[in-house]
Amino acid sequence: MWGCRWLLALLALGASAPGGAEEGLRFPSHDGAPRVVSVTALNHREALRSSAVLALLLHRPGGARSEREERVLELAAQVLEDKGVGFGLVDAEKEADTAQKLGKGGGHHGNPYGVLEDPVEFIEGDHELHAFENIEEDPKVIGYFEGEESENFKAFSAAAAEFHPYIPFFATFDPKVARKLTLKLNEIDFYEPFMEEPLTLLTQPHGREEIARFVEEHKRATLRKLKPESMYETWEDDMEGIHIVAFAEEDDPDGFEFLEILKQVARDNTENPKLSIIWIDPEDFPLLIPFWEKTFGIDLSRPQIGVVNVTDADSVWLPMADENDLPDAAELDAWIGAVLEGEVSTESDDGH
16 A cells, blocks of 8 residues: 555645635645656556656556556646656566566666555454554454455455455454454454444445445544545545534644544534544645645644535634633534534635
């Protein structure tokens, strides 16, 4: 999953801040011009000479890349074009020799990077299980199957490819691991971010479409973090044109305390399908901090929570007198309830 995360991290750190607030809370958008090249044995030297740095993504044959991944690549190429960074795709099967050559640093002018990823990661023992349990900020899906040749696992892997790399899928064939996760054979669990208890796909057997519907239904989590690799998808997934947005810097004591309060509120309201809070750590988007502060009229050196209209970036924020005036869980829960009831609205704010 590292490949696309690396590309979007470059976007988050290297992109210029968006335009005026009247255009809504925007991120850089693709201008439609193709820039990503398919690198082959015939053109790889020319591709290397065309950029000061060439980032390469290895991919499987047969069009395994999703439209979102292609959009990410083209957008990364657009944003970083003036910095001399180019992007190329290498077919890991048809161009295996080329991929091996470039992976060994065979280029003259470029610094290639290769990434080949599986849509499903396997948990084979306590070490992998511990790593899985430590994933808190991301949604995650896990299933227990007989083996890689089982029809249930093949359907699971096919569904995983539809969400790869934005939602990680895991599988185990080890009954001991399955018992620790309280998974029955062919059972599939979906974990929302920051939630300790999973949601289970109960009916069996599971086909690819059924698994995909299950994940799609639950991917809008009660509390989710805006990340560079999924920021477009997350922001487009609004609730009737608005987002409840919380800014909190996790490494800051006040931000950490506020985030823990947010987690508590989210866990208390996990059954409410109307509630979805987006948490943004400003440190993940340093070049956007001035834009957000100007657009919303808030100070991001301290925690904030508000309602944002996704169309025009109009917003209203929970009043907090100072950094010592953080709301407790009950106060925050009451304010969120007022938002969901329409008592707090961007239509009646002060213009920010």
